[in-house]
Amino acid sequence: MNRYVAVVGPGEGATRLEVRLADEIGQRLAENNVVVVTGGLAGVMAAAARGARRAGGQTVGLLPGLDRAAADAGVTMAIPTGLGELRNALVVNSADGLIAVGGSWGTLSEIAFARRADLPVVSVCGWTVRDHNGNQVEVSTADSAEKAVTLLLGQLPRPA
Amino acid sequence: MNRYVAVVGPGEGATRLEVRLADEIGQRLAENNVVVVTGGLAGVMAAAARGARRAGGQTVGLLPGLDRAAADAGVTMAIPTGLGELRNALVVNSADGLIAVGGSWGTLSEIAFARRADLPVVSVCGWTVRDHNGNQVEVSTADSAEKAVTLLLGQLPRPA
């Protein structure tokens, strides 16, 4: 059975660096036969889907609305959910691990859900979280697409 | 963009006839480049996925639980939702039309959701619904896999 990794991050507001990173992450995941799951829209989501598609990979986009046509063209399988922002939790439920590129409240909701469910998470250029005593709460970080993918895949169970 | 059709019906309790019909429906949908969406489990769902896969098609299984391994092997893309029976509504939201094979309360919930959303529905060997005056409430019916697929595809918008 395939492994599924969600690539999450800002949509419209993504920076050029984040888009470039997400594109390469999508490509590298696809080269490792990983299905790329995204929220189906622009920015980091679109870039990850595009990179995966270029490498011949499969991508699923879980859309907040009911209109399939809202999906970015890179997505090979577009699923309108009608769940609004709750679909962030569905993105997490559908994945075996998460790579977050950049920071936003939506992205943080996905990291938090994933950590709550004990899924492996790697964050690139993202927000960091400190507890009440000022200690950083553990999320793996990477500073390149290559390292992010290697780090995450190392934490996933082997494909059956 | 591809068209997506959900094939729904009983799981474990499906009859041999329902399984045979679902298999052929899945195959015929795939031959028409339609992505087959199912609830990902046994019976009618598994048969539709298997038929589609045999024809080289794509299938998505939207699972009620959180364990991807619960998906039938015919499913090419298995999405654990963690939504329980609410995933029936997600199956409908993700589809452009619905073919129901056989009858059960779960199947009827999907038909009702689809009609509520004005999606085309074709029912094969299924339950029928009468209003308070005893008049049948309109759902298209077919008595073969071939007719079901032709009837449903005729009601979908052309692919872009």
Added chain:
Amino acid sequence: MNRYVAVVGPGEGATRLEVRLADEIGQRLAENNVVVVTGGLAGVMAAAARGARRAGGQTVGLLPGLDRAAADAGVTMAIPTGLGELRNALVVNSADGLIAVGGSWGTLSEIAFARRADLPVVSVCGWTVRDHNGNQVEVSTADSAEKAVTLLLGQLPRPA
């Protein structure tokens, strides 16, 4: 602990008879210390909430959208869900039993979900369902508000 009963049925399209029945059902449920759960909008939902409120009862309205102000004024507790039509399944999950007044596809989705979950259901002036052999599929029916409430409460476990 209180018992919770969902009263479901058409919104804007409800007939005068359905509204009158729903109002009395809401009142009788409240007189039996039952919390009335509805979809929070007009028609049967509003009438059931109004009847329950008049009798000093509690009502929860689970709204499809995100705007609490869309709730009918009879609802004592209005919960915007943002789930769209999926909130029909949430109405069922939140209830111990269901009384359906009148027929519509949305109403049928709630009956089907409830029967799928083995909740007691009583239908008044509603649609009926027949299996592939023409036999009626069992849902209790009643022809008055009083009988509907008595019939449903008789099928619920006693309050603790």
Added chain:
Amino acid sequence: MNRYVAVVGPGEGATRLEVRLADEIGQRLAENNVVVVTGGLAGVMAAAARGARRAGGQTVGLLPGLDRAAADAGVTMAIPTGLGELRNALVVNSADGLIAVGGSWGTLSEIAFARRADLPVVSVCGWTVRDHNGNQVEVSTADSAEKAVTLLLGQLPRPA
């Protein structure tokens, strides 16, 4: 119409201080005629419900599972959702603002969802979030129950 505030925080793992704060926050919200929304379980959730109930207030508990009996006794209205951890997003959708007591991944998912939806959030003894440049991402904080409630209510629209 009433105002609704979600009080969120750790369940079983809550500290004695967090429980004491949540209890007083629940009480003060109820004294201001605010409906208290929680996730319905133990720890911070139970304490907020208990405090609100003591002050004669209304509380709604949105449970992850399907069993109403799992709700803490302080909850006046217990709603089983069957959504699992997705119910965190429902807690946010149902509220006009959020007070978080203490830190956990589940709690952070609720803060992130609320900020994503532009709801006012006040955090007490909670985790803090820094962006990629090390700057703190803005969430209001308070160091007492009284200040938390005053600060949050000041950011809500007046009741109609």
